[in-house]
Amino acid sequence: MSAIAETEQRPALIQIDKVSKTYVRNKALTYAIEDISFAVPAGEVVAIVGPSGSGKSTLLNMIAGLLRPTSGVVRYSGAPVAAVNTKVGYMTQHDTLLPWRTALANVRVALEIQAVPRKDADERARKALADVGLEAFAKHYPTQLSGGMRKRVQLARTVVYNPQTLLMDEPFGALDAILRVNLQQDFLRLLATRAEPLTVVLVTHDLEEAVTMADQVIVLSGSPARVSHVERLRGIREAALSTGVVEARRSPEFGRYLNLLWNQLHLGRDLRGAGAPELREEATR
Ligand SMILES: Nc1ncnc2c1ncn2[C@@H]1O[C@H](COP(=O)(O)OP(=O)(O)O)[C@@H](O)[C@H]1O
Ligand SMILES: [Mg+2]
Secondary structure, X not given: OOHHHHOOOOOEEEEEEEEEEEEEEOOEEEEEEEEEEEEEEOOOEEEEEOOOOOOHHHHHXXXXXXXXXXXXXXXXXXXXXXXXXXXXXXXXXXXXXXXXXXXXXXXXXXXXXXXXXXXXXXXXXXXXXXXXXXXXXXXXXHHHOOHHHHHHHHHHHHHXXXXXXXXXXXXXXXXXXXXXXXXXXXXXXXXXXXXXOOEEEEEOOOHHXXXXXXXXXXXXXXXXXXXXXXXXXXXXXXXXXXXXXXXXXXXXXXXXXXXXXXXXXXXXXXXXXXXXXXXXXXXXX
């Protein structure tokens, strides 16, 4: 696999180097991921797609420094990640807003932890809320916000302290199709307006989302997860930004990428079936 060779145009900010992770399950050691290598160049959006249970969240947790690899190394700016990685903002799969705090106070949390003075923190939190279109909802509590709005607050909270890298785990997962597209559109705009380009690792099971946003898509086959394919994309995000997400998805290039990745995902599943008797049996039933 030439994942690292393919990305040599830009320096790698994150390097996943021959990483494996085992867990103990039913008293037996099982691999969640096995011998995975890829690089995330600075300033790029790299999407990771793969079946459920293929180790996507495990990978993000290792980049965030919340989990250690069993073998191999995760490097950030060239140095092994050995503690909680303060350079990354992490938007997890779950709604982690504090119900007793307003939207503004939820966004402010990260700044309070960094002991930013209150006035300054309020100002930055307000600006971050405005960037996601929620300036009018600063005083609302999470229960008073829709699902899409809560995702926006989470996004604001993740970018408010200017992380160098954004880790996103199925960020728009539970939303309906129209809300998702709206959020994707706003997120692309947010990315484009940053003075310092954000590096993004986006985990998603939505191939359309991956193709719309990413410079590179990494396809994992599970389980244990391995990198089964790396695809470099050109022009789609730019089109989504200028003509809109919906219009960009009508283009032949978009369809071509989608097809290609869809086939790769299924290929990965077939390979897994060939190696696992219980799955092969199921397939022939
Ligand atoms: N704390 C844990 N203990 C045991 N097994 C785990 C743990 N976390 C994850 N796993 C296993 O590792 C594999 C990958 O999990 P995960 O990274 O959550 O996958 P994904 O995010 O792609 O759905 C799964 O088979 C899961 O059951
Ligand atoms: Mg997950």
